[in-house]
Amino acid sequence: MTAGPGRGWTLAESVELEARAYGWLVLVTLPAVTLAVVQVLAIGAGDAGGLGWSVAWWVFGVPFVSALPALGAAIVVLPVTYGVGRCLRRVDSDAAHVGWTAVTAGLTAAVMIEVIAGATWYTAPFRADALLFGLVYAVPFGIAAAVAGALARIGQLRRAAAVVPVPAVESLPTPLG
Numbered sequence: 001m002t003a004g005p006g007r008g009w010t011l012a013e014s015v016e017l018e019a020r021a022y023g024w025l026v027l028v029t030l031p032a033v034t035l036a037v038v039q040v041l042a043i044g045a046g047d048a049g050g051l052g053w054s055v056a057w058w059v060f061g062v063p064f065v066s067a068l069p070a071l072g073a074a075i076v077v078l079p080v081t082y083g084v085g086r087c088l089r090r091v092d093s094d095a096a097h098v099g100w101t102a103v104t105a106g107l108t109a110a111v112m113i114e115v116i117a118g119a120t121w122y123t124a125p126f127r128a129d130a131l132l133f134g135l136v137y138a139v140p141f142g143i144a145a146a147v148a149g150a151l152a153r154i155g156q157l158r159r160a161a162a163v164v165p166v167p168a169v170e171s172l173p174t175p176l177g
Contacts, residue, residue: 005170009085018074018081020152021105025070025145030063033144035047073112080108087150098153110142 038058084104086095117137 009082009089011082014020014078014085015083017085017101017149017152017156018078020155021101021145022070022074022151024062024148024151026067029144029148029151030066030070030141031059033140033147034058034062037140069116070109073109076112077104077108080104093158097157098150099155102146104147106142109145110138113138113141 037059081104084100088100091097112136
């Protein structure tokens with residue numbers, strides 16, 4: 001289905017990969033990465049135990065608020081996913097597929113966050129402070145998207161490997177020999 005020489009890559013497979021990655025991003029990796037970032041910042045600030053509702057906001061609120069923009073970004077980068085899948089259709093290495101999916105997902109997510117932060121800054125678009133502010137969000141979001149993309153691709157490859165090919169009717173034994 002999705003790996004190995006001579007195998008195709010369809011738009012449906014691209015949509016499936018995007019949908020799986022979106023689920024991983026919103027439900028697992030983004031909450032985990034935001035929790036890790038909050039904990040690192042809290043420990044650095046010497047406030048490891050005093051976060052209270054802030055942790056709940058970062059773990060549940062940020063993914064909830066990010067769900068719609070992440071869906072829009074997934075739709076916007078669908079041609080990129082399709083193009084990378086088409087380029088990798090002759091590559092037999094599952095690790096290469098997972099790696100390129102992770103890199104593509106992480107970079108496109110980080111670029112999308114930077115564009116959104118730069119274009120929506122309230123004074124002048126694409127100012128240095130807006131882009132620096134965007135990096136604060138782009139790096140963790142890019143990491144979460146890369147991990148989500150890798151997990152989605154691993155699942156897609158596992159399902160493809162689990163499919164047992166059915167032999168053609170001509171190759172089945174007959175009762176008469």
